[in-house]
Amino acid sequence: MLRLLVIGAAGRMGRAVVRAALERRDVRVSAGLTALDGTHVGRDLGELAGVGPLGVHALGDASVALTECDAAIDFSLPAAAANNLAACCAAGKPLVIGTTGLTADLYRELERAARHIPLLVAPNTSLGLTLLLEMARQCARALPPQFDVEILDAHHRDKRDAPSGTALALGEAIAEERGAAFDPAAARSHVSGPRQEGEIGFAVLRGGDLVGEHTVIFAGSGEQLTLGHRVTDRAVFARGALEAAVWLAPQPPGRYTMRDVLFRTGS
Numbered sequence: 001m002l003r004l005l006v007i008g009a010a011g012r013m014g015r016a017v018v019r020a021a022l023e024r025r026d027v028r029v030s031a032g033l034t035a036l037d038g039t040h041v042g043r044d045l046g047e048l049a050g051v052g053p054l055g056v057h058a059l060g061d062a063s064v065a066l067t068e069c070d071a072a073i074d075f076s077l078p079a080a081a082a083n084n085l086a087a088c089c090a091a092g093k094p095l096v097i098g099t100t101g102l103t104a105d106l107y108r109e110l111e112r113a114a115r116h117i118p119l120l121v122a123p124n125t126s127l128g129l130t131l132l133l134e135m136a137r138q139c140a141r142a143l144p145p146q147f148d149v150e151i152l153d154a155h156h157r158d159k160r161d162a163p164s165g166t167a168l169a170l171g172e173a174i175a176e177e178r179g180a181a182f183d184p185a186a187a188r189s190h191v192s193g194p195r196q197e198g199e200i201g202f203a204v205l206r207g208g209d210l211v212g213e214h215t216v217i218f219a220g221s222g223e224q225l226t227l228g229h230r231v232t233d234r235a236v237f238a239r240g241a242l243e244a245a246v247w248l249a250p251q252p253p254g255r256y257t258m259r260d261v262l263f264r265t266g267s
Contacts, residue, residue, distance in 0.1 A: 002246055003030040005069035005093070007084050008076030009058050010040035010048055013098065013237060017073055018049040020238035027242055031068040034058040035080070062087035069093060071249045073241050078102050085113050094118040094248045098125050098241050100165035114255035118248045122258045123165025125240035129214065130258040132229045133173050136216050139225060140177035143218055145198060147225075149174055152215040154205040162204045166214055171200045174216075 004021060008014040009032030021027045032045040038060070046054030059065045066072065066087060071094040074084050078101045085106070088095040095113075100123050102110075113119055124130075140149075153167035163171075168184050175182035180198055195201060211231045218225040231237070240258065247261045 001025075002027045002249055003068065003070045004028065004242075004245060005031045005033060005065050005072040006045070007033045007062075007065075007072055007074040008080075008099075009045055010034045010038065010043070011075060013075035013234065015049040016235055016238035017075065017241060018045050018054075019051055020235055020242055022051060023239075024242060024246075026246060029054065029056055031065040032056060032058045033062055033065045033076075033084075034060060063091065066091040066093050071095070071245045073245050074099055075241070078106070082106055082109060085109060089113050089116050092117060094245070094251070095120070096125070096241055096244045096248060097121045098123075098237065101161040102165075111255065115253060117253050118251040118256065119254070120244050120248050120256040120258070120261070122241075122244065123169050124212075125237045125244060125258060126229070126231060127240050127243065127258070127262055128236070129166060129229050129231075130240075130262045132214065132216070132227060133170060134259065134262075135227050136170055137173050137177050139216075139218055139227065140174040143220070143225070145178060147218040147220040148195065148199070148201070150201040150203065150217045150219065152203045152205070152213070152217070154207075154210050154213040156210050157207050159206055162206060163202045164204075164212075164214075166212070167202055167204075170214065170216055171202065174200060 004027055006014050006017050006029055018029055021029045034040045040058045041060040043058050044053045045056045046052050072088055073096045075098045081099050081102055094117055151167050151170050153164045172182045211234050213230045215228040244261045
């Protein structure tokens, strides 16, 4: 059974991971990490997640929390991600990062960390969205460049990053298949005027309690192809992250993706 550390245990996604772990027989939440200066240190993770006492309490020290686990899932905040990564490297623990809005500096740290631990970074841990990425790649390979690409990203009002990490991952995947450079800052929603040839456009919607929706439109002359994925319950992200952690734990050090999990590559 995999002993799991939930990083960001008091947050919305951390609580969802705790609840989803109870659905599995091969995972046990053995520790939770929350901000040391927060109000949740010492709280029972089950009570935080609304499932009743589990006898596992939130800790504020990553090094202590990591001694109780075989792998970790991080759904905290970008500002905390670097310290969490460093702690997992020092402890030699596999890590799944579902936190979005990571900095360019941290991405460089990720490459170094992957030499020492199994590391999986996913802007979206949904298995369905992982398949959408593959479908978008296939369409980008098959359709001529005259098909314009627009990506719609819809989330709840409190979503911090725009476009979402998932939308950017879709754009990057399509650009890669077309042999083009991808600049996350060049979103069409930020500029006016006619679109440029080969441009990948982004449209962002933030409002209400939308969990997450991504639509990819390949718009040609006289025809359009639309791919989409909609989440109605954020538990799917928690379930996907758990699937990733279970798969990642026995892997050798390296950088992995949800595609590896979906298609069960590796050992």
